[in-house]
Amino acid sequence: MAAPFVSFTSKALGTILRGQPLTKCVFPKVHLSVYNPKYVEPVLDKDTLTKGLEDGDARHHMPIKAPTTDLSISPLFYDDDVRKFTNMMMKTGNKERVREITRKLFENIKHMQVEKYNKATTDEERSQIECNPITIFKTAVENCKPLLTNIRVVKGGVAYRVPVCARPSDQRFRAMKWIIESCRDKERRIPMENKLTWEIMDAYNNQGKAVRKKQEVHRICESNRAYAHLR
Amino acid sequence: MAASIPKKLGTLASRAGLALRKSVFPLENGSQACACLSVAAKRSENNQRSSFRTNEADPRKHTLDHTGLYYEIPEDEMTILKTGIPSGHLRLMKSFNESCLMVRRPALELSGYLKNINLNHPAPRFVLYGRRGSGKTITMHHTMQCCHRNGWIIVHVPWAGKWVRGWFKEVAASTFKPGRYDLPADSAEWLTQFRAQNQGKLQDLKTTSEYIWTKREKAEIGTSFEEIINFGLTRLKFSSDCVGVILKELRAQAQAKGLKVLVAIDSVNAFYVQWNKLNALKNMEKKQLQPGEISLIHNFKKMINTNWTHGAVVCAVSEEANDETKRESYTPIYLLGQEGFEALDPFVPIFVPEYSEKEALSNINYFIDRNWIQNHYGKTDDGKRELMFVSNKNPFNLARICSHL
């Protein structure tokens, strides 16, 4: 499955990239932020904050967004991907609950891996085991990221599913969405954090529903590659 | 009691709570701990290990020098101690592939008292108190292990709050006395736990009087405890009565046979304070039950009395066992209420403080050693300081914060 797919991707990417620069967006971009696009993101780096901006930095003269409550400069408690994942999981603004779910998710992952780690007898075995839950989570999301998506293009009254290259933010969104959705589909009585733990550990090993979903999208793109020029 | 303590306490509680919150119990001073932090960073791997660990696995030999250090509990003793240890703690022990507890000052203090007591005198009472998550239960377990090694019989109630709450629980009218109510499932659970915790200590114990369960069934004089427990477990209807029998026999025989009995009750305030209406136990007529009406609690209240010798009573008061409206302070008299204070007085209050700087650091280092803290920043001195600050050095909070790093 994987081998022909890789060759295709590079080819498809080639055709797509040759046609038009990536900057031209294929999806209509909706501007929903309350901020003017001129505003820049706040600095979350502790060192930069203590040192201050350099003299020539353009941000001296630019308006800066106010940091939201879920941003933090602590490397202990803040990661952008995790924040995004938590917010995507949230329903009806109940952030306290999803944060608790995320906390338990990482706790579960750690329990699984640390137990293996502490039971391992040799150093070689130990070096094989990844214990950092953030790394596992990020790898899992990375494994679920689709390289291509398809968009609907109507040409001559006929709708085509046209494969296009996915933007990085879109890749992240799709990957996380599939992970969350595949967990929501599972047995309702099992706590969400447990379902997520299994799903993420599966995705970490390139298995599971979310990874299959990605492959399915890639397959559709491959079958529709003839429409690539219609974009 | 004069001035009706609950009423008075209602008004004084906030004041008392404030006073306690403001004043810090004398612990290690900051500079010393800071020095400890920087020194710890410089030490080599092996030396660092010794900064949070002790090889002294015998809790009887722990001294103040061992405070803040972790000691390992052997697996066979864990089967005795694990009832009552919070589930999160147990899960950590499983993942760490070893069962370790920290030696802390209140536990040493308590063991010191128990070492010096005169067993011929009526059983003295000790009450552990402290904020939520400050380690009252673990302190109790440390003491229990001490006593277990010294050959004490352990009568342990893991969490008394469970007995006053009605979560789809079976409540039966008492077979022994009308007006009281049995909790067959809870009684059976306690019997199993009691048998497990005192393996090898119960063979010689026989009943000293006759107990008639029904017209046909009775326990003759000289029935062994094992049989009583087995009877309670097979005939759940009588399990509460079996608990009563065992407790009564223990009290009676403690002096005669020179036994040593440790009564350890966690959240003892549940025995005296009415639980809220919503999910309190109710009888068959849907009438809410007072804690004293439950035969299990009635029997255990007798263990707290001073009318028996050769024993010691260690209790812990916890806010969680009280109704949400009565959690303003964590101090013993406020939580126990008037009735509880009268029943326990005179008792020795033992404060279980939150971690000192040294203890918190030791905890974090232990987590790092067990590969539990994965965040790179968390392993640095700054990260450790931040962890201590964010958790306010509360053991429970610290463990909770470290759980996802």
Add this chain to the structure above:
Amino acid sequence: MASNSVGRWIRSRRLLSFVKSPEFRAEKTSYSSQQCLLHSSSKSMNEESNDLSNQKEATTESEDFRVYQIEGLKKAPSAKRAEQWSKRAPPPRYHSMPIDQDWTNVWPTATTFKWSAIPFPVRQGYVENSSENESVIPSKYANLELMKGPNFLHLTPGHVKKHCKAIKHFCTKWPEGLQTEEDCHKHFPLESITADYVFAGPTLTDDRARKACIKFKLSDLDLDYHAKDKFIRLVGDRYDSATDEVTFESDRCPLKSQNLEYVKFLLTAVYFESWKIEEWEQRKELSDMEKYNWDINKSSKTCLSLLKTIKEIDNASGNETSKLKYLPEDVQDSSSVYDLSEIHQYKTAVEELVNDGENVETLTSYKLAVEKLLNLKTDV
């Protein structure tokens, strides 16, 4: 009358319809305007006649050669306007004030702020923005803000000294032996407060003047424990526990003297009432107690019975080392047990714990007391 007739006249002329309103002022104004109107018409008639006479003059002059007068070519001698007499204000007084003047003569009584008499610079007011008054707060000249508020320029030390000097021969000497507050309180424990009101008004009486109030310290009264407790309960919120002061106040009678008499009667009545012990007071229960008293509580009974048991055990065992050493030989007599220092310490500790609330000190002292009571020791 006049206005009526004018009104009629106006109505007949139908000039102004709004004058029909019966309001006097409106009619009056319209009347004056009509007057003007009449004047102007008469004036115009005069001007007409003047113009006619001018024409006549011009015809007589036209017989000579008429020289054209270019206007503005010859400077007409301007009629010097007589300097109008105006009332000029004299220069402000503060310019001519000597430094060592007697201020009490400048400002003898309370009066409104007068800028010209104030020898110092002062500013008052609010400037909304920089365009207003050049963003400077207005100075004292014609400053209404300074005039609005009361001033105390008539109450300087010099004034007070003068006043005191003036009324000195009306005063008597302060009595000997009442130099300090304590002395006053000792000799005059009861303080009565009344007030008189004087002001310029149509009536000299003031409602507030009939009020009478007495104040005293509760500790000055001769009361035992029960009477004191009852007194406090009887007077209710008239007693302030922080200062130990009781205040009786009355305005129920029409005269001050009657009210004063009444509050004194109140004090007497409450005092004697609080000494009485009614039949129902015998039924006071523990929960009615104002504070925790160890002697009558269950704690003392359990403590005593516990000590008795321990004594029995000690006597039976005969082990010298582990017994409670402080207990006397005979513990059946409870009063001898209560006198022991250990018991006393325990008692105070429990009472403090319940009455003062649980805090570090009370809990520690309770712990130490219990340790001593039961002879418990720890290595730590």
